[in-house]
Structures are given as structure tokens and as C-alpha cells.
Amino acid sequence: MKKKVKMPKENKRIITVLVALCSLLISLVIYISYFQVFKAESIKENSYNKRLWINEENVLRGSILDRNGKVISYSEKEDDKNIRYYPYGRLYSHIIGYSYRQYGKSGLEKEYNNELLDINETNALTEIKNLVLPKSVGNDLKLTIDHSVQEKSQSLLKGKKGSIITMNPKTGEVYSMVSMPDFDSANLDSEWKGIIESSESPLLNRSIQGLYEPGSIFKVITSVAMLETYGIDKNYLCKGKTTVEGYTFKDYGNGVHGKLDLKGGFKNSCNPYFVEKSLMIGKEKLGEVADKFMINKNIAFDLDVKKSKFDYKKAMGKTKIAASSIGQGDVLVTPLNMAMMVSAIANGGEMVKPILVKDVINKNGQTIKTNSTEILSQVSNNDAVEEVKEMMREVVVSGTGKNASIKNVKVSGKTGTAENASGKSHSWFIGFAPYDDPKLAIVVLLEEEGTTGGKGAAPIARDMLIHGLNNISFAEEKIDN
Template identity: 40%
Template sequence: MEKLHRNIKLVFAVFCGLFMCLLGYLTYFQVYERQKLIESSYNRRLWEQEESITRGTVYDIRGRVLAATVVENGAKRRVYPQGPAFGPLLGYSSRKLGRAGLEEVLNGELLGISQQDPMLLLRQKILGVSKGNDVYLTIDSDLQKRAYELFQGRRGALVALDPNTGAVLAMVSSPGYNPSSVEKQWEALSKDKASPLLNRAIQGLYPPGSSFKIVTLAAALESIPDIEKRTYETPGYVKVSGRVIRDYEGMEPGNYDVKRAFSLSSNSIFVKIGLEVGKERLFAKAQEFGFNSKIPFELPAAVSRFPRFSLMSDDVELAEASIGQGRILATPLQMAMVASTVANGGKMIQPYIVQKTVTPLGHVKNFEKAGSAKQVIDEVTANKIREYMVDVVENGTGTPARVRGIPVAGKTGSAENPHGETHAWFVGFAPADDPKIAVAVVVENAGSGGRNAGPIAREVISQYLERLQ
């Protein structure tokens, strides 16, 4: 009998434990995951709710319509008047295909179900409001379309930021698609080898090549006190544990200081610098610039990768990392943030793309993130890198990015990749002495960064600064 009582108590304790686990599980979803579940694109109730609620309109920074709902023959349809330049960014909202891009991540705002103020919700209900919130982006649609045209159908991406606020001025992925006709073209789009459905600006991971030398230079300026007084001799290549790493054509053998080596993008000299900086310091500086960390951003961005020093088995891997090759991968958004950090005196500001939301009753909620900044490098170092980047555009590999009458700071990159021709990079900002725009451009399998990515950056910078005048 005593054994039976013990067994009953044990069973009772087990069931109590299971009940508490279930209670905790339900409480977790009610308290922490409730809003996410409500706004999830897999929640079929949202589609039923959308029958009675008109989805909000998406506008650019100047109030031009990017996405809107129209009623045709009694049926609602989502339209995107700006065309394929906005496809990968805006995504689509389709009962047949679901949602993607900003249409997915802003679903709660556009349906008006993310509003947390109970009094505001009550007022809307009493007044019979059946429309979601309108969303205003930081994007300039003219700049976006111009940037998209400059790719001329080539695969690649561009991100332009305001380095002072973190606002995204343009975010282009090429090739794009027209969200208005995505249902009709779905089969062709989903099978297209150029991957037009992919937002390369935030999901594309590329070896950054020589554009990463900005990070290597920052680490060197901070950890090698006399580096600016040194000269480095190079025969045009360097040997590291039997591996030969060559400079690109046009780099003559000779003696160079670090500024000229940066301007001409010498691989051999920056390998030597990287080896002197060392694994730990280069890894730490990459981490400070945001590598290996999730970028806090409205859209899900891939994590840019820098190999952990414990996995760097030998000097060859460190040598490759110093020049942005090997196992380093970066998104265009990440490299735009690197350029923006230098432009902003060493402060990295969190990027954002939603400027504000407006409820049907006129209540405005602003999203500017200017206060969220971290000091990545000190201002003295940032100003020195800025000086070097200006020399790249004035006297080095970045001359195709020159803008008449405006000093431009930049860094080119020609990144080797194992899947085809070299990727072309350009990252930079302007005006160099009072930055208003920072850009990162990558053109897949295009060759020289200066010749192929530089002109795209030049035109985008020029158009944006003309608009500010």
C-alpha cells in the first residue's frame, strides 16, 4: 500500500510538472510571441481581415506612391506603380503567393493591427475606420530608379545611406521584377538563374575584396604607431607560406608608403600590413565594424562573415582576409555601413528604411534611429582614412567615381570568387568634407571595381547632391 501511495504521488507530480510546462508554453506565446503570430504571413485570418480592411499605402520620402490597393469590379488588388526597380525591396502581397519584402515585414502596420494604443484603437472602431496605416519610407524613388537603370540589367546591388542619420536613400537589387505582375510571371521568375526575387542588397553575400582594406587600414592605424612613416617595398607580389598573392596589373614594383599603397590598392603591401596587425586585432576590428553580427534593420539582412581567428589555421588565411578575400563575405548593406562609419567620424549609426507611419485618424509615429550610434574608430583615425579615400578617387583606382566640383572619398574592390569572374566593388561617400550620402555598389562578375562600380556610384552621388542644392 505504501508503494502504491508513492507511485500515485509520483504520477501526480509528473502531471503537475507537465501542466506547468504547458502553462508556461502558452504564457510565453501570449506574452512574447503574440504580436509576431498575429502579424505572421502564415496566419490565414489576416487574409480574411484584409477583406474588410483596406491595406495601407506605401509612399517614398517625397510622398509618391510605391504600393497601393485599388478596387476593380468589387475586388481589391495591390498595385506597384514604380515598377521593377522596387520589386525586391517592396516585395508583394498576394493571396495566392503570400507576402515578401517590406509588404511582409510591415504587414501589421499596413493592416493597422500593430497599433498598441488602446484608446486610438477604440476611436477607430467607434468611427468605423476600415483602413490600415500608411507607411512613408526614407527612399527617394527618383534616386532608386536611376540607380536601377545604371545596372543595365547586370546582376548586382546598391545601397545608399545618409551617414548622419542612417536613413536608407536607395536600396537596389538588379535584376528586379514588377510586383504588380508577380502572379502571372511567378513560374518564370522563380526559375530565372539571375534570381530576380532575391534582394541582393541585404541577402547577397560577396567577398568584399579590396573594399575591405578600409577595415584593415583602420586596424593598422590604431595598432601600428609609426605606420605612416614607413615605406614598403614590393616586387608586385608577396609569398606567404608558399602561397603567391599578386598585385593587380598597373601596380609597378617599388617602394610605397601606406597612403599610396591604399590608393593603388596594393595586395602585397596590405598582406604585409595584415600579418603585422595580427589575427586577434584584425578580427576584433571586423567585429566592431559589424561583421558576424545581425544588423538591426526592418528587413532581414544576412550576417556578414569574418572567420574567427581560432579557425584561421595559418598565415595564408590571415593574408587573404587582410585584402577581403578567403572566407570573408559581406552584404552591400554592411559595406555601406563601413563607408558611413568613416564618413560619420567613426560612429556607426543603425540603418532604417521606415520614416514614419500615419494612422487613418492622422496619428504619426516616427522611426528615425539617429540616437543609436556606436563609436567604432576614433575621429582622428576616421579623418585619416577619409583623407586616404579621397586620394583613391583623385589619384588612384577610383578616378571613375570623380564628381566635378565635389570631393568624393572612396575605395574600389575587385573581388575574386570561385564561381566565375571577379566582382566589382565601390564604396564611398560625398562630399568628403561634409558627407551627405554614403554608397556601396557591387556588380557581379564585372571585373575592375573602379571601371564598373565606380561610375554607378558617381551618378547616384551626383543626382542626390544635385537634389539637395
Template identity: 50%
Template sequence: MNLEKKRILILLASLCTGFAILIGYLSYFQIFRAEDVRNNSYNKRLWINEDKILRGSITDRDGNLLAYSEASDGTARRIYKYDRLYSHVIGYSLKEYGKSGLEKSFNSYLVGANENTAINELINLINPTGVGNNLKLTIDHSLQAKARELLSGKKGSIIAMDPKTGEILAMVSLPDFNVNTLIQEWNTVSEDTNSPLFNRATQGLYPPGSVFKIVTAIGVMRASNPDDLYNCTGTVIIDGKEFSDSDKKGHGELGLNEAFAKSCNTYFAIKALEIGHSELLKIAEELGFNKKLDVGLESSSSVFPTDSKGDTDLAASGIGQGRILATPLNMLAIIAGIANDGAMMEPYLVSEMTSPEGKLINSHEQALTMQVGDIDEIARLKEMLREVVKTGTGRNASIKNVAVAGKTGTAENPTGKNHAWFAGFAPFDDPKVAVVVILEEEGSSGGSSAAPIARDIMIHALNNVDFNR
């Protein structure tokens, strides 16, 4: 073979290799990344299509209209009925600033481009169908409005859920923003140091404080005799660091149940050392720490450190301080799972998607995320949570003629005032609603400020939400 033929063969081989790589690259994006590319706010073809498409409507669980589109001067105009109320749940869809919330994660359904094929891409480019699909949420509008009313003037979040199904009934984060005027107010909102664009319910990471004692209590039941008495004097020194209770006079002799009801810090700090880092990490990860809960919104993972930094660090972990951080959504999943006898259901916000003609396209299948603890552990833990509200730090969550269970938390915040927590559920014997309240930099205890808000949310839910649909 002469030199000229060799060169031709090398050139042909190079061209064939190049075509194979190109085909493989395009196939990869079409098969595995098409959805990401389609929903990317920098995709200009997306916006060319969407200018001519009426995005589908979004309703609450009872069919109340929350967001819809109208045609105006040949283009689609998105209308949000309630200005601020759903700014972190539904989010926004703006050509100028992209998308957020369910508008982003369910964009392909809302513009009617959910079939992931090249043919549909071509059809949508040449002749868009004109009307997108609709979303039905699990949110109860009246409970959502009540949650925002109760949180008004504060920073923080309220989330409520049906523990038996995983349906999120309300999700509010404050500060929030007016979706309908966001274009005009973008600079002010985006530069606000209080971060109104940030969804504290799913993205916020806070020291959980005493709410984390739920996790430590499971460890006590597994690692030692929970009925052994501990003499609380109000303070304890661990490796030179002082751990103290809010009442430094001490609680005297107590076992697990009483220590939990009174939220005794020194008891749980000492018990964390007995449990050990690896076991406490294992239990925390059983309950969803170090992994994301996907509800269709931007979210963070709760953090339990995988490394150990000594006894003081471990003792701090036992009372929900130190390096531990939790999202309100994760704490809701935990308390709901306990309410549901250990069956932690997958939280979700969208129950079904329908075509413009009302035909069902997809519906959410309720799913068990994990089984929390064994029967005896959960039964005892539920009784302990009930006692917190009956006689302990959570008495402000009590409801007349309704048995309530829950846990308060007052978390030290190294950058400012304490955060106030409450996580609970009701009714005790037949749980219908689980709720988490986090008041950011409230500067007061969870029992005094977060528990009354949780009580009012539970009252409203039990009186107004149809749980038997």
C-alpha cells in the first residue's frame, strides 16, 4: 500500500471516529440530558416556544385556582392569584430571570412538552400546541393562608403534612416576595439581606436544638437501659466544656421519659457519649440526614457529620447543637414518620397532572421512604412526645379535647438570637396532621413561641381540611 492510500484510510478512519463521537454525544444528551437542556433558563428555543404557549393552570387540592395564563397581544401572560402566598412553592416563570419552584421543576408538563422525543421537539419548534398541562397540588389553600398569617412579621417557616400519605398541606417561608411584581422589584428583592428568594422550608439549614433529642432518644433505647436514672444537677463538664440546662438548678433524678419531657440537656449530652458517634450517625441517616428529600423544589440535605471530633462535639450532637444542621422538611418527615407508627412516607406537593381537556396524564403514587425504628421504640417515643405536650416544655401546643404530641427546640445560633422550633402531630391516637415550625432568630424558646403557632395550625387543619378525599 502506497503512502497516498494510507493517508486516505487514516483520514476516513478519523472522519468515522469523529462522526461516531458526535452521534454518541448527541444521543447522550437526547436520552439522558434532554430534560435538563429543555428546562434550562438559558435555552433560547424554550422561550421562543413558551411565548406562544399558555402554561397550564395550577390548583390546590380542592381545585381552587392558584396560577394560570392568558393570551395578551399574541403572547402568554402568567397570572399568580395570590401575589406572595405561593412564591416559594409555585415560584415564578419569567423570561427575564428564569424559573423557580414548581414552575421550574414541572416546566415540561406545564408547557405540554413532557414527551421526551426529538419528533415532539421538532413539532414544538414549528407549531407549538398552544396550551400546556395542569397541576393539582396537595396544598390546602385555607391552611396555606393561615400559616402565612401566623408567621407574618417573622423569619422562618411552617410546613404541615398528612403523615399517613405524605401530602404536604401547607408550606410557607418568610420573608417572601410578590411574584406578580417581581420584574419591577427584582433588584430590591435579590439584594435583600433577609433573602426573600430563599425557601427556608426546604433549603434552610438550622441547628435543630432539642428537636434532635428524638434521634438521641432512639439511640438511648438501643444502646443502654432507658430506665436507668441520671442525677441532673443542671450542669456537666465534658472535656473542659460546660453543658447546662435552661434551669441550672437541675432536674434531680430522671430516666429517659422524664428527661425527654423536660428536655434535659445534660442527660442527652451524657447519653450521646454512651451511644457513640457511629451509632448516632447511623440513626440520623436512618431518619434522612445526609440525603435530600425531593419534593420538586430546590432543597438542602440535613447534615450529621460523618467524622468525630471528640467527646465535646459528640455531646453537642446529642442535644442538636455543634455541627448538626437540619432542614424543616427533614424534621417534618421524621415527626410524621413517628406519628405514622414508624412508616415515613415520601413528602410530595403535586398530586396529579391533567391535559387541557382534563384527561389524567400522571398521578403521584404514595411511597414509603423508610421504616423508622421498631414497634416498641416508636410506641415509647410517641408516648414521650405526648408527655412533652401534657406536662413538659410543649404545653403551649395543647388543644382542648384533642391529644397532641410533639417536641420543642431552642437552638443556639452563633450568629445571633436563638432559633425556636416545634415539631408535632395530632390527634395522638389517629394522626391526621404533622407540623414543623421554625422561627429564625426569634430569641425565645420553642415552647413559648413556636408551639402556640403549631397548635393553631393543627386546629385549623383538623377543622378545615378534608382528609377523606
């Protein structure tokens, strides 16, 4: 029998150390590989990544202009430093954002950083080349924004929380997009502490990042779903309230409407009407139509947009289906998504992609990139869309949206009053004008305004439509107040 040879303690220690080192090496390789494969892009684009600033020293950042060529952000070289200027401070804080070494980047300054610095790609070789052979001037961005309409939006929303968006329903061009509260892009050094400590979230772009209960403006989607559902009796006797699984639904203000069809239910924004009809439609059909309006889907835009939500694929009781049909329950939307929704109705059912940056222009004045109109979906058949369009006209003529009416211009719209956790309702208005040839679509959201859409948001929409129709280049004749 052979005698077992014992391994010296020193050898055991060496093997233990080698195993430990190998384990660390393998862990490091896995760690680096993970970041290279899954995290490299997000880290590269992170606004706090100092490598992004290498080109800032060598390239004069391109300017940003409105649709008419007005310069709304630019850079100048002073004492061998490139200084970024925001002459309109708060007006474009959520669109342009900011570009500061100590605070990073946001808005278009972040999303179009490579274009503004004329960088085709970001890698080590490119960075070395830019250090050795630096470029002098970046590219300019020409926006679809109209400076005058942006100013009007800001003035009408001043002192409130919320969002105003105006856009062309046929082309998708965004003429104004204002979110309140805002901040001053030009004075971040003096305001930064107050901005990040504020409970009002001034850095939040409510137009694209805020998710809100839509209230009755969601009845546009419910109406389309009803019109697409064969065999639904559209008549109803409104007694002011209806009960579903022990929960009572009634109108804001406890109105009683009597005999109604779909047109009457929509015009008067009758909650009991839509609650009862939604149970006939069912959650699957309601969700299918919501998806066509880009709810539950990622919206491609020049800025990052949160996804609107209606989780109809999960188990839902009758109460949740009923609440969702009137824009409560499990429905949350962004103002931009609602601007696209109303634009699709105005545009005969074709939903177009929203555009904020129209052109990228190089230092020689040549357009090197253009964002063109793109149809995203056909939200419904022509008959259903035309019927909803007509009903929206009646809302402004003799329904809840009369405060949006304009002399000599046919305005169509829908009001919304959305309950939320704060106890103060959101006030909504969506609309478009002129009815026969829509040129301007609008969304007004007054966050926690505590009043109806007809009283709070509709008058603001009216003033915006008048200003836009008179001042955007498509205007042919002046609109009376």
C-alpha cells in the first residue's frame, strides 16, 4: 500500500491565491464584457460623461433657430473658451435644455449633441482625431417651433402648472411646447440649488415626461371603439348616475341629461353614458383602439417621451373597465400623445409622427438632414373618424367646450376634467381649427387646477388658436377675437 504524500502548506496557499486571482480575473472580464455589450451606449451618452466634453474645447457649438430663423441659442468664443448663450432663458428651457460642464446636458443639447458638435461617431479614434485636427464650428438646428407662438403659450400658462402644445395635424410639426414650472437655462449657476430642491419639479418636461389621468378627453378613443363595435345600442337614458359593482359613477356637477345618443353623450361629456357603453365594448376592443392612438407604445420624437399607459391586458373588473373608458382608472397619458390623438382625428384618421427638429444645417449653410412627415398609423375608418370630428365640433358649438369658440372660425374640441390623488382635478382641452381644413391642433393641460376643462383649459386653447392662426406662416386672413 502506497503512502499518501501530503502537499506542503506553502503549495496549498499558492493554489488558493491562484484560484482567487483567476476568479477575480474572470469576474473582471465578465464585468467589462457586460458593460461593453449592455451598458456602453447609455454610459457613452450620459450627460455627465466627461469624455463628451473633449470636443467642447475645440468646436464652437452650433446654433439653434426657430422655424423663421430666429436664433434662440448660440455659442461664442471668449478668452479661448466656448460660452453657450440662452437669450430667452426660461422660454425654451424644456425644449433646448442646457449644456453645462458641471450640470451635464438636457433637452436638444443632449439629444443632438453630436450634430451640434459635428461628430459623426464617438470612439477613441475619433476623439484623438478631433484633438489633433479639431473642427471649428458645429452644425445648426432649425426647429419647427414658432417663437411668437411659443411666447404666447408661455404667457398663458404663467403662474400655473401644466403644458400647452400646438402642432400641425397634417405634417406633425410642433409650433409650441411649453411646460410649467420651468427654469432659466441661462442662469443655472445661481438657480441650481433651488431647482433641484423644489417640490414643483421644474426640470420635468410635463409635455413629454408627465403622465396624467386624461379624464373625458379619453372619450375620443372610447367613441371610436364604440363606432367600430357592431350592434351596440347607442341610445341611453341618463338619470345622472349609474352603479357598477357597487361603485357609483356620475358627472362632474351631478348633471342629468335624459335621453341621449352617442352625439349627445359626447357633447355633454356624460360619464354614465360612456360607463354603460364601455361594458358593451369590452376592454379588448377599447385597448385595441387605444394602441392605434399610440397608447402603450413608444413615440419616436426628438426628445425622450414617456409611454402612455392603459394596461388592458391584465385582469380588469367591470369597475376598472368603466373607469378607464372615461379616462380614469388605469389610464395615464402624456400631453404630447394627446396632441397626436387629436391631430389624427383632424387629419382624417392618419396619425403623423411629431417633429421638433426640422433641419440640421452645416457651417456652409447646407441642409444635411431633414425630418419629413411620417404616417404612424390609421387610427380608424373614415366614417368613424368623421363622426367623432363632427361630435367634437358640437362640443364647442353647444356643449362643454363653448369657451373655446372663435368668431368666424369653426373650432372642434373636447374638454376633460380628471380626478387624481391630489384632490384637485386636472383641467384638459384638446382641439383643432379650422374644422374644414385643420391647420392647428392644440392640447392644454392645467395640472391640479381644480376646475373643469371647459372653464380652465378651453379659454386658453381659444386664445392660443387665435394667435396661432394669425401668426404662423399659413395664416391668410386675420381672426377676430
